[in-house]
Amino acid sequence: MGSHGMLARRAVQTETPIMVLIQEVIRGAKDALSLAQGVVYWQPPKRALDKVKELVWEPSVSRYGADEGLPELREALVRKLRQENSLHKSSVTAFVNLVLTLCDAGDSVVMFAPYYFNAYMSFQMTGVTNILVGPGNPKTLHPDEDWLEKTLRETKPTPKLVTVVNPGNPSGTYIPLPLLKRISDLCRDAGCWLVVDNTYEYFMYDGLKHSCVEGNHIVNIFSFSKAYGMMGWRVGYIAYPTEVEGFGALLLKIQDNIPICAAIISQRLALYSLEAGPKWVTEQVKDLVKNRAIVLEALSPLGDDAVKGGEGAIYLWAKLPDKCVDDYEVIRWLATKHGVVVIPGSACGCPGHLRISFGGLLEDDCRVAAARLRKGLEELVRDGMVH
Numbered sequence: 001m002g003s004h005g006m007l008a009r010r011a012v013q014t015e016t017p018i019m020v021l022i023q024e025v026i027r028g029a030k031d032a033l034s035l036a037q038g039v040v041y042w043q044p045p046k047r048a049l050d051k052v053k054e055l056v057w058e059p060s061v062s063r064y065g066a067d068e069g070l071p072e073l074r075e076a077l078v079r080k081l082r083q084e085n086s087l088h089k090s091s092v093t094a095f096v097n098l099v100l101t102l103c104d105a106g107d108s109v110v111m112f113a114p115y116y117f118n119a120y121m122s123f124q125m126t127g128v129t130n131i132l133v134g135p136g137n138p139k140t141l142h143p144d145e146d147w148l149e150k151t152l153r154e155t156k157p158t159p160k161l162v163t164v165v166n167p168g169n170p171s172g173t174y175i176p177l178p179l180l181k182r183i184s185d186l187c188r189d190a191g192c193w194l195v196v197d198n199t200y201e202y203f204m205y206d207g208l209k210h211s212c213v214e215g216n217h218i219v220n221i222f223s224f225s226k227a228y229g230m231m232g233w234r235v236g237y238i239a240y241p242t243e244v245e246g247f248g249a250l251l252l253k254i255q256d257n258i259p260i261c262a263a264i265i266s267q268r269l270a271l272y273s274l275e276a277g278p279k280w281v282t283e284q285v286k287d288l289v290k291n292r293a294i295v296l297e298a299l300s301p302l303g304d305d306a307v308k309g310g311e312g313a314i315y316l317w318a319k320l321p322d323k324c325v326d327d328y329e330v331i332r333w334l335a336t337k338h339g340v341v342v343i344p345g346s347a348c349g350c351p352g353h354l355r356i357s358f359g360g361l362l363e364d365d366c367r368v369a370a371a372r373l374r375k376g377l378e379e380l381v382r383d384g385m386v387h
Contacts, residue, residue, distance in 0.1 A: 204311070
């Protein structure tokens, strides 16, 4: 019996988390600055943190809460979904692994490249190994709707689920509402689920406006992590179709067997952060426009057509020179030789590319990181990876 003989095959065959590899790269590089992880530099609203600080000794904070989440937080989220997202027929529960609720092992699912690496891993580790990866438009990176229509029509049995991130991770590409509706219609007509990840709903630039779609075949995912600077507090939520019988009950089964309940103190912080409202978030996001411009300029050595995305979220997507076949080697070289860390496109299904995050550093640090990145890319284009 081999070393993996006693271990679950689905876990063994799941990709290694890219951020684990990136942390190893950072530890191996001296004083490297990170443009890698998808984080923001701000903390939650001060008033919300101050209110939570007072709750530490409250006994209920250390006990179990309702699987579906604090009632007051759920009520606040339902109001938020109606007012901000125009979702009127959706119920809210604490975030769970939707794949376990919607898919069986052996089902086929659809993603689009470049895809979000953690979503890909979620399918792998739950036994959903038939992952159909569709192309993005070469110019816009928008999901290819014609490919999707053909795939949903011709694949038997029909794929169980289609998932998109809007605006995108890893690309920062925004899916316009007409295209999102078209994707929704294709999924509805084929009888499959559409899961839309709206984590970066407030991160929109250049006058663009985020939109959601709703239907009995649609699940919308939301998060507090980026908008309210709550990455370490681990609070997300989903809006699922109220009219689909039994959906909520199944979600609670999964919830009760994984986290049981979201942390009470985290939910309280989420509730108090909601009081600050979307204006508080958009004020923080405004400053990211400077970071985006700084990083965009740093990527210029790759050429005008090499950089895509950045209409939303906190990411830019860049193509490496054709001679750079191994993007993992490139990111290690950039870290050790130039002191800047980014994500390899291979982790997102697109070898020969980079994902660059401009959300995690204050402007001055972002300038330093960008200068290092530009110097490294200039050398890469001119001389290759000189050690």
